[in-house]
Amino acid sequence: MAREAGMFSLVLHSHLPWLAHHGRWPVGEEWLYQSWAASYLPVTRVLEKLAAEGRTGLVSLGVTPVLAAQLDDPHSLDGMHHWLANWQLRAREAAGSADGDRRALGVREHALSAAALDDFETRWRHGGSGVLRGLIDTGAVELLGGPLMHPFQPLLNPRLRDFSLREGLLDAHRRWGSTPSGIWAPECGFTPGMENGYAAAGVEHFVVDGPALHGDTALGRPVGETDVIAFGRDLPVSYRVWSPKSGYPGHAAYRDFHTYDHVSGLKPARVTGRHVAGGDKSPYDPEAASAAVATHVADFVDVVRARLRSESERLGRPALVVAAFDTELFGHWWHEGPEFLAAVLRALPDAGIDIGTLADARDRGFVGEPIALTDSSWGSGKDWRVWAGEQVADLVSLNDEVVQTALDAVDKERGQSGLRNRVNDQVLREALLTVSSDWAFMVSKDSAAQYARDRAHLHAHAVREITEALMRGRSRRASELASGWNRADNLFPGLDARRLSK
Structure with missing residues (x-):
């Protein structure tokens, strides 16, 4: 051929x-x-x-x-x-x-x-x-x-953007043996x-x-x-x-994503038609669905x-x-x-x-x-409106505040000994969790928007709580708080604030 x-x-x-x-x-x-x-x-x-x-x-x-x-x-x-x-x-x-x-x-x-x-x-x-x-x-x-925590990089402070990317690549090397x-x-x-x-x-x-x-x-x-x-x-x-209008998954024979059998929690129906109500959809037929797959491949x-x-x-x-x-x-x-x-990777x-x-x-x-x-x-729009538009202006402001607070705290606490500072590590961990691109996306798309806002503010609170203890000279309290927040998620133990550029 x-x-x-x-x-x-x-x-x-x-x-x-x-x-x-x-x-x-x-x-x-x-x-x-x-x-x-x-x-x-x-x-x-x-x-x-x-x-x-x-x-x-x-x-x-x-x-x-x-x-x-x-x-x-x-x-x-x-x-x-x-x-x-x-x-x-x-x-x-x-x-x-x-x-x-x-x-x-x-x-x-x-x-x-x-x-x-x-x-x-x-x-x-x-x-x-x-x-x-x-x-x-x-x-x-x-x-x-990719970068740790999936931040929307164009809006991120360049220092934290660079840190997140490098830490993400290091994490990949630890998991898979190659960068x-x-x-x-x-x-x-x-x-x-x-x-x-x-x-x-x-x-x-x-x-x-x-x-x-x-x-x-x-x-x-x-x-x-x-x-x-x-x-x-x-x-x-x-x-x-x-x-959304003409893609393969909307074909009438494919299993409908949105319709549930509320007794079992399983999905019983096929798409049937784009304007057919859930209760009126036909039962799923695997053979008809496989025939549609062959056609679409x-x-x-x-x-x-x-x-x-x-x-x-x-x-x-x-x-x-x-x-x-x-x-x-x-x-x-x-x-x-x-x-x-599977079929298309053979058919091509x-x-x-x-x-x-x-x-x-x-x-x-x-x-x-x-x-x-x-x-x-x-x-x-292929622009930044989802992550920087008016509907998420409060999250953009929150992210800017939290990132600057975190960077200021880490810079202040950066020691001369070269030893690892677990409090600094956690401050950056929580700051990166705060700026995850998912929270603004979920708000802009009105998909579990309250959950997204709660998550952003939760991690912002962690940054503020730890850094406030540091500013008050309560180093032991800051260490206790950082340890507690770290245990709560048990996430990215390899993250090292010493690699943040000055």
Whole structure:
């Protein structure tokens, strides 16, 4: 079979804010366990199975440090084990129902929960780092790192921005034995000058949304005067999958995300129609859903092929197509997503389309002329309005205050002995938790907005409480407070305030 000119690269971005110890239901750890069960378990199974077939360079898999920490956290591992067992019990109860549809639902869900529980107990029980390390070592994936706590970097004090990035890369090295050469910048946020920080930290490439490159995403582009490459998400191809109006997951045959059987807590229905009320939706039919997957895989291959051909003709050289999605789309939001992912990663090469990671794209020369990037993100409007708009002005002000308070305190307490200062470590930990981009996003999108504001103010309070004790000369009290806040989350023990630039 003749090979198509160019290359396709799939990027998956895996992220959740720090949820452990901060509520369970309806907001909190439940988000982690749902995504873990529905996306992280099946997606890694898909990638491992493809790797066992000898396939390499399948995806660039972004895993943020804060998510990686939760996948290794003893509390989260224990909670996940209980969550999976509860899923199985609910499925077993539904399988014994006198109602035929609920019984069929229970039988199906019991098989899924049993497989997930076995997978978790066999491979995940001692943490996710070993699972991901296996995918890295086989060459199945390129791991993309990122800054600690997922801050919106353009709005962050440059000192804390640099510290967060370097600590995030160090954390990745501790977990996986290698430092990522590429990152997924939180929210694809960028402002001019950040490329210099990336270069200094050893970052070789990162992802921006298509409009940041004015839609010309067919090649990676060096940024400014650096060798750091920005790869742009191809929106026409990416939106073919995940468009609110016409994306694949909205097909009538796929399992409906929003409709629950309130007796069992399981999801019994198919989408049926975009304007069909939950109670009127038809029962889910796995065979019909699989048929829809096959149709959409074939369509996606055709879309990628057409895009490669048109972009290669426009450029006069082989082009690159980058499709990027949240990992949580595959399984959590779109139940059939892992099945689609497995099929499409086989179908593309079978159709003569080369696939590879962003690192592969760089090494194979899919790089064009330098570009001067401007302020951008992948949020609404492709600007910063989600994280800096009027609706979150109070959080922007809070972040500025907390960051300055933290930096002033750490600078004042920075000793001459060179010994580690655990109070300073905790002040920076809490400051970074405060400025997580998730809180402003959740407020702007009115998604658990009160939870988000509560979380931001909780961590801000921790910074204020510890630093106030320091200002009053109560060093012992500050140490006690720092230890207590540290125990509350048990997060990033390797964070070291001595690495904060002066």
